[in-house]
Amino acid sequence: MFLETKNLTKKFGGLTAVNNVDFAIEQGKINAIIGPNGAGKSTFFNLISGFHPPSSGQIIFKGQDITNLPSNKIAELGVARTFQTTNLFDQATVLDNVIVGHRLRTKSNLFDAILRTKRLKREEQQCREKAIEVLDFVGLTDVSHKLAGGLSQEEKKRVAFALGLATNPEIIFLDEPAAGVNPDETEGLAELMVKMVESGVTVCLIEHKMSMIMKLADRIMVLNYGEKIAEGTPTEIKNNDAVIKAYLGGSAIA
Amino acid sequence: MATIFKQRNMIAFFILIALVFPFLTNNNYLIHVMTLAFIWMIAVYGLNLLAGYTGYLSLAHAGFFAIGAYSLSLLTTKAEMNYWLAFVLALIITSVLGLLVGLISLRTKEHFFAIYTLCVGYIIYLVIDKWDSLTGGIRGLIGIPSPANIGPLTFNTPVANYYLVLFFLLLTILIMYRIVHSLTGRTFIAIRNSEDLAQTIGISTMTNKLLVFVISTFFAGLAGALYASFIRFIGPDIGYINVTFDILTYLIVGGIGTLSGPIVGTIIIVWVSQQLQFLQDYRMMIFGPILTLLVIFYPRGISGGIYDWTMKRKEKKRQNIDKNQQMISAQETSAASNKNG
Numbered sequence: 001m002f003l004e005t006k007n008l009t010k011k012f013g014g015l016t017a018v019n020n021v022d023f024a025i026e027q028g029k030i031n032a033i034i035g036p037n038g039a040g041k042s043t044f045f046n047l048i049s050g051f052h053p054p055s056s057g058q059i060i061f062k063g064q065d066i067t068n069l070p071s072n073k074i075a076e077l078g079v080a081r082t083f084q085t086t087n088l089f090d091q092a093t094v095l096d097n098v099i100v101g102h103r104l105r106t107k108s109n110l111f112d113a114i115l116r117t118k119r120l121k122r123e124e125q126q127c128r129e130k131a132i133e134v135l136d137f138v139g140l141t142d143v144s145h146k147l148a149g150g151l152s153q154e155e156k157k158r159v160a161f162a163l164g165l166a167t168n169p170e171i172i173f174l175d176e177p178a179a180g181v182n183p184d185e186t187e188g189l190a191e192l193m194v195k196m197v198e199s200g201v202t203v204c205l206i207e208h209k210m211s212m213i214m215k216l217a218d219r220i221m222v223l224n225y226g227e228k229i230a231e232g233t234p235t236e237i238k239n240n241d242a243v244i245k246a247y248l249g250g251s252a253i254a
Numbered sequence: 255m256a257t258i259f260k261q262r263n264m265i266a267f268f269i270l271i272a273l274v275f276p277f278l279t280n281n282n283y284l285i286h287v288m289t290l291a292f293i294w295m296i297a298v299y300g301l302n303l304l305a306g307y308t309g310y311l312s313l314a315h316a317g318f319f320a321i322g323a324y325s326l327s328l329l330t331t332k333a334e335m336n337y338w339l340a341f342v343l344a345l346i347i348t349s350v351l352g353l354l355v356g357l358i359s360l361r362t363k364e365h366f367f368a369i370y371t372l373c374v375g376y377i378i379y380l381v382i383d384k385w386d387s388l389t390g391g392i393r394g395l396i397g398i399p400s401p402a403n404i405g406p407l408t409f410n411t412p413v414a415n416y417y418l419v420l421f422f423l424l425l426t427i428l429i430m431y432r433i434v435h436s437l438t439g440r441t442f443i444a445i446r447n448s449e450d451l452a453q454t455i456g457i458s459t460m461t462n463k464l465l466v467f468v469i470s471t472f473f474a475g476l477a478g479a480l481y482a483s484f485i486r487f488i489g490p491d492i493g494y495i496n497v498t499f500d501i502l503t504y505l506i507v508g509g510i511g512t513l514s515g516p517i518v519g520t521i522i523i524v525w526v527s528q529q530l531q532f533l534q535d536y537r538m539m540i541f542g543p544i545l546t547l548l549v550i551f552y553p554r555g556i557s558g559g560i561y562d563w564t565m566k567r568k569e570k571k572r573q574n575i576d577k578n579q580q581m582i583s584a585q586e587t588s589a590a591s592n593k594n595g
Contacts, residue, residue: 049454075456087448091554091562100440104456110465113436114429120436127437147565167455 002027008057017043019226031204032213035223041206045173049081050074080169084176086160090149097148098131101166134162154185174205190216264514276413289416291524292423293480298504298516299426300473306511308466309446313498314371317378318471320493322348322478327395337402348475349468356467383490394489398482509555518556
């Protein structure tokens with residue numbers, strides 16, 4: 001398996017946010033995690049990307065146990081993620097904001113900076129080229145010299161994608177990438193995700209927009225109260241009783 | 255007009271003025287005031303990298319300034335060490351103590367960090383004030399030597415001292431300029447914008463924060479060491495909280511997180527307070543409201559305000575060009591369709 005979790009559990013005091021979740025992500029697919037608000041989706045992301053240590057369980061990426069690695073090490077292994085809101089430096093251009101995304105692949109340190117060594121110049125060029133490349137990929141070449149403060153919500157989402165892609169990831173976790181953007185723009189972001197998978201980056205996303213998920217995802221996992229209640233293809237999920245009940249409510253199993 | 259205010263030009267202009275300043279005046283007092291202002295600038299630059307570029311407001315800055323000053327003074331007066339050896343050792347001592355304080359204090363964030371470092375700064379002050387046998391307590395230390403000769407260079411005249419301090423200031427500016435415009439600087443700025451985001455794009459935030467904290471204390475120590483050998487007597491009050499807030503005021507007025515801010519802020523406040531000396535402590539009645547207004551309307555200080563203004567103008571210009579081009583292309587298409595029709 002490409003990336004999998006085994007019995008992953010996270011407890012915050014008395015609250016079990018993620019409970020015994022086994023989940024496997026296939027390479028080259030679009031994987032989705034859905035569930036009602038408070039189901040533990042974001043916590044699940046935070047566990048995988050190393051922001052919270054899990055209470056128990058394991059996370060394995062390409063055969064390597066990454067359960068207790070700090071998030072920057074996980075990023076170095078090729079796992080990127082975006083947040084629901086991306087804090088950009090509003091007073092700098094979009095390009096300047098994205099250049100730092102490739103920093104983890106460079107080695108120059110403080111002394112390179114003070115002495116302006118060849119290595120620094122070469123790596124700066126490398127980071128700049130990478131930023132231009134990923135901004136082109138997400139379709140933001142036109143605004144790359146605009147100040148980040150003047151971007152629309154959808155453009156900000158694309159910058160977040162670009163930042164993630166600049167780290168040279170093999171898999172990218174997107175936390176509600178289409179939240180707060182209009183239906184047309186949602187369509188555009190969906191196309192971008194397909195493009196990412198085609199370029200060889202596996203995608204895993206949390207999303208609330210069902211129509212988008214059902215069209216886009218290859219596999220879906222449904223979380224409710226921290227537990228996995230279903231997993232499968234969009235058609236299977238659509239017809240799953242437990243999922244319908246979780247979303248629409250309903251009495252005990254009839 | 256806008257090019258005059260470009261950070262690089264502003265700094266170049268300042269350097270030029272600073273270099274010829276002693277030729278413009280014979281007044282030793284003015285040279286003394288300027289030298290002191292330069293020393294403060296070095297400390298302000300140190301705080302700027304930490305508070306302005308990395309987003310960690312340390313209020314222990316005066317403490318490290320005092321550590322630098324006292325280290326140099328004790329090593330030269332009590333240990334009777336060679337001046338420049340003591341100078342280097344003072345910087346090392348300050349940086350090592352900075353590393354130790356950073357290791358603990360950087361576990362906190364935002365206002366907790368500010369409060370924690372405020373306490374650290376006060377503890378440093380208290381230690382200096384109470385450790386009578388070592389630091390001389392409230393009486394302070396006297397007889398600190400001025401910088402020793404380097405070959406043919408001597409530093410016993412005010413003008414020579416002025417140029418020595420200016421040399422260190424220019425070195426500081428150069429180092430800061432290079433750090434800020436490098437990948438290391440971009441890393442710091444990424445941490446300021448969002449630590450979580452910085453970490454997800456693979457930046458080891460703790461290592462970088464520790465690095466910047468040590469750099470910041472290093473420059474506080476440098477300023478302190480220069481101060482001690484320039485004034486030649488020191489007391490515990492140089493490590494007092496007031497000094498931290500003076501440094502912070504220079505930074506905020508000039509522009510936190512800008513490269514020319516420390517120069518602009520320090521020069522303006524030092525000169526204005528010189529001019530208003532007849533008002534004594536009532537000066538604060540003028541500074542207070544001005545500072546408040548500045549923070550409300552120009553949170554990035556004078557330099558930041560000017561920078562934002564020029565960026566806005568640029569943006570407007572670009573939009574106008576875009577609009578004109580659109581109009582031209584629209585006219586062309588309508589002309590073409592007229593022809594076809």
